[in-house]
Amino acid sequence: MNFELNDEQRDIVNAAREFAEGEFxxxxxxxxxxxxxxxxxxxxxxxxxxxxxxxxxxxxxAGLGYFEDSLISEEFxxxxxxxxxxxxxxxxxxxxxxxxxSEEQKKxxxxxxxxxxxxxxxxxxxxxxxxxxxxxATTAVLDGDFYAINGNKMFITNGSxxxxxxxxxxxxxxxxSRHRRHSVIVxxxxxxxxxxxxxxxKLGIRASDTAEIALNNVRVPKENLxxxxxxxxxxxxxxxNVTRVHxxxxxxxxxxxxxxxxxxxxxxxxxxxSLLAKFQVNQFKIAEMATRIEAGRTMYWRAAWLLDNxxxxxxxxAMAKWFCGEIAVYVANEVxxxxxxxxxxxxxxxxxxxxxxxxxxxxxxxxxxxxLVVARAILGKMN
Ligand SMILES: Cc1cc2nc3c(=O)[nH]c(=O)nc-3n(C[C@H](O)[C@H](O)[C@H](O)COP(=O)(O)OP(=O)(O)OC[C@H]3O[C@@H](n4cnc5c(N)ncnc54)[C@H](O)[C@@H]3O)c2cc1C
Numbered sequence: 001m002n003f004e005l006n007d008e009q010r011d012i013v014n015a016a017r018e019f020a021e022g023e024f025x026x027x028x029x030x031x032x033x034x035x036x037x038x039x040x041x042x043x044x045x046x047x048x049x050x051x052x053x054x055x056x057x058x059x060x061x062a063g064l065g066y067f068e069d070s071l072i073s074e075e076f077x078x079x080x081x082x083x084x085x086x087x088x089x090x091x092x093x094x095x096x097x098x099x100x101x102s103e104e105q106k107k108x109x110x111x112x113x114x115x116x117x118x119x120x121x122x123x124x125x126x127x128x129x130x131x132x133x134x135x136x137a138t139t140a141v142l143d144g145d146f147y148a149i150n151g152n153k154m155f156i157t158n159g160s161x162x163x164x165x166x167x168x169x170x171x172x173x174x175x176x177s178r179h180r181r182h183s184v185i186v187x188x189x190x191x192x193x194x195x196x197x198x199x200x201x202k203l204g205i206r207a208s209d210t211a212e213i214a215l216n217n218v219r220v221p222k223e224n225l226x227x228x229x230x231x232x233x234x235x236x237x238x239x240x241n242v243t244r245v246h247x248x249x250x251x252x253x254x255x256x257x258x259x260x261x262x263x264x265x266x267x268x269x270x271x272x273x274s275l276l277a278k279f280q281v282n283q284f285k286i287a288e289m290a291t292r293i294e295a296g297r298t299m300y301w302r303a304a305w306l307l308d309n310x311x312x313x314x315x316x317x318a319m320a321k322w323f324c325g326e327i328a329v330y331v332a333n334e335v336x337x338x339x340x341x342x343x344x345x346x347x348x349x350x351x352x353x354x355x356x357x358x359x360x361x362x363x364x365x366x367x368x369x370x371x372l373v374v375a376r377a378i379l380g381k382m383n
Contacts, residue, residue, distance in 0.1 A: 003298075003301070005071075009067075009068060009071060012053075012064075012068055012071055012072060013071050013074075013075060015048070015050075016050060016071065016072040016075035016076060017075045017078075017079075019044075019045070019048060019050065020075055020076045020078070020079035020080070020083075020084070021079055023041060023044060024041070024076075024079045024080045024083045024084075025079075026041075027040075027041045027083055027207070028079075028080040028082060028083050028207065031082055031083060031086070031206065031207030032082055032206045032207060032352060033206075035198075035200055035201075035202065035206045035207075036207070037086055037161055037207060037208070037209045038083055038086055038087075038207055041083060041086070041087060042086060042087050042090055042116070042119075043116045045087040045088070045116075046090075046114065046115065046116030047116060049062060050072050050076075050087065050088070051087060051088060051090055051091060051113065051114060051116070052069075052090075052091040052094060052110075052113050052114050053068050053069050053072065054066050054068070054069045054095070054098075055091070055094060055098060055110050055113070055114060056098065059098070059106050059107065059110035059111055059114075060110060060111035060113075060114040060115065061110070061114050065304070065307075065308035066242055066245055066246065066304050066307050066308055067301070067304040067305060067307075067308050069088075069246060069249075070245060070246055070248070070249035070300070070301075070304050071249070072088065073088055073246055073249040073250050073253060074249045074250075074252055074253035074256070074297075075253060076088060076253065077249070077250045077251075077252075077253030077254045077257065078253040078254070078256045078257035078260075079257060080207075080257075080352075081204065081205055081250065081253075081254050081352075081353070081356035081357070082204070082205045082206055082207030082208060082352075082356060083207050084250065084253065085157075085205050085207065085208040085250065086207040086208045086209075088246075089157050089158065089208060090113060090119045090120065090158065091113045091120055092120055092121055092122055092157055092158060092243070093120040093121055093122035093164075093165065093166040093239075094109070094110055094113055094120055095239055095242045095243060096122065096166055096184060096226060096227075096235060096236070096238075096239040097109050097110060097166070097186070097226060098110065099227075099235070099238060099239065099242075100184070100226050100227030100228075100235050100238075101226050101227070102223075102226075104223070105186065105223075105224075105226060109164060109186065112163070118163040118164065119158050119161055119162045119163055120158065120162055120163065120164055120165065120166075121156050121157055121158035121159055121162040121164075121165040121166070122156075122157075122165065122166045122236075122239070123153040123156045123159070123165050123166065123167045123168065123187075123213055124136060124153075124168045124236060125153060125154050125155050125156070126138065126151065126152055126153055126154055127152055127154050127212075130154075130366075131365075131366055131368075131369050133168070133233060133236065133237075134178040134179050134181075134182070134233055135178075136168050136169070136170065136182060137151060137170060138150065138151025138152070138153065138167065138168070138169045138170065138215060139151060139169060139170050139171075139173075140167075140169035140170065140171050140183065140185055140220075141171075142171075142222060143219075145221060145222055146219045146220060146221055146222060147169070147171075147185055147219070147220050147221075147222055147224070147225070148217050148218070148219055149167065149169055149185065149187065149193075149215045149217070149218045149219075149220060150215055150216065150217055150218075151169065151215050152212065152213065152214050152215070153167070153212065153213040153215070154212050154213075155199070155210055155212070155363075156196070156210065156211050156212070156213050157208060157209065157210055157363075158208075158209050158211075159196045159198070159209065159210065159211025159212065159213050160196040160197065160198040160209055160211040161209045162189055163188065163189060163190075164186050164187065164188045164189060165186070165187050165189060165213070166184050166185075166186055166226065167184070167185050167186075167187045167215070168182050168183075168184055168232050168233075168236060169182060169183060169184075169185055169232070170182055171183040171185075171225075171229055171230060171232075172229065172230040175230060179233045179234065180230050180231075180233070181230065181233075182230070182232035182233045183225050183226075183227075183228075183229050183230060183231070183232040184225070184226040184227060184232040184235055184236065185220055185224050185225050185226070186220075186224045186226060187215070187218060187220055187224070188220075191218050191219065191220065192218065192219070193215060193216040193217045193218040193219070194213070194214075194215060194218050195213065195214045195215075195216070196211040196212070196213045196214075197211055197212050197213075197214075198210070198211045199211055199212060203355050203358060203359075204352070204355035204356035204357070204358060204359055205356050205359050237314075238312075240317075240364060240365060241307065241312045241314050241317050242307060242312075243364055244317050244318070244320075244321040244364050244365060244370075245300055245303050245304045245307055245317055245320070245321075247321055247324070247325070247360060247363070247364050248296065248299075248300035248303070248320045248321055248324040248325075249300060249304075250328075250360060251296065251324035251325050251327060251328035251357070251360045252293060252296050252297045252300065252324055252327070252328070254328045254331075254332065254353055254356060254357050254360070255289070255292070255293045255296070255324075255327050255328045255331040255332070255357075256293055257353060258328075258331050258332050258335040258350065258353040258354075258357075259286070259289050259290060259293060259331055259335065261335055261339075261348070261349065261350055261353075262285075262286065262289070262334070262335040262338045262339070263286060265338060265339055265342075266282050266286065266338060276338070282338060285334050285337075285338060288334075289330075289331045289334055289335070292327045292330065292331065293327060293331065295323075295327075296320070296323055296324040296327045299316070299319065299320045299323060299324070300320040300324055302316065303316045303317045303320045314373065314377070315373070315374055315377035315378075318365070318370040318371075318373035318374050318377075319370070319374050321364070321365060321367075321370045322361070322367035322370035322371055322374075324360070325357075325360035325361040325367055326361060326367060328357040328360045329357045329358060329360065329361055331357075332350075332353040332354040332356075332357040333354065335350055335353065335354075336350050336351060336353075336354050
């Protein structure tokens, strides 16, 4: 593996940085304060080609890799995690359609995401099934040419603004294995019986929409089932192998953005007649943070490279996901500490990284679950 970015990748990084630094500041405070989705920013992101670069050219995308998508995410989260997530998560679920969808599904659902005409989501989590994905209880019962879907979903990113959502449903309750009972069905959100309520009061990433969803006898054509009936659990696990790499990029980007604030602060603030940067304790903090960020980046870049080369390594992805999330939380905490009381004030933009970073240890597999995946890959199934 070559660790040097090529010219195209460097151009992508520069363009993403320029866009985030130039555009995000006009949206990030109001989106954080009022928990509003920055729709105009998302549209601009689509127009400039940042959204869904991993989608193949025949479906309107740039046909790049998940690595390039991650580079964009890193730059976006470096400036503002909330806006970064709002813009790029508009395609959340397209990865699964691209992996397992039929030709018709790909043609129908992927191009509008690139054109800025549609937003997507993926609804797995339920009030009683979070980490235990196989415990999902929403049912989809075939009735003629339609599935009738009933159930409740929780914490769904884009839930109240999406145009369509991949819903994990039980279609094969009789299957012996609880991992063979589910299927993924695309549900258009304007169908009768689909109801979403935005969840307010999140700690961080407040520009991103999160909702609970009720599905009351929502009737969906049977052609909306993605992939193989009964294979939904496995399909979502493969989807997470892709999207968890993206979460690593979010984490490294947030950590990098926070670190840069600390570097600026220690080189400008004096106490006891000396710059904070002259105290060895702060030098060590900067060195440790930079080292962890570099380690996280190297790890997830390898995971992304393997993914883009058709040899996904779910163990490495799980390792990188918990490790990078923990780095972001660690760095945001240290950076706030280095800022002292000023870090506690909104004005310095440091408390926001502190609030935003925490989600990285929770969504798309809490860090404990990632460690279980790693341990299982090393030890085999012990219980
Ligand atoms: C802002 C936000 C956005 C989200 N977006 C989406 C989305 O778009 N789509 C979607 O489907 N979901 C989404 N989620 C849900 C998210 O993936 C879940 O919150 C997460 O998987 C954890 O599930 P839970 O909250 O039910 O916690 P629980 O599963 O109840 O876990 C609670 C704690 O117990 C630990 N735990 C659980 N089981 C074990 C075990 N066997 N061994 C050791 N520890 C364990 C967990 O690690 C965690 O620390 C989102 C959540 C948030 C907060």
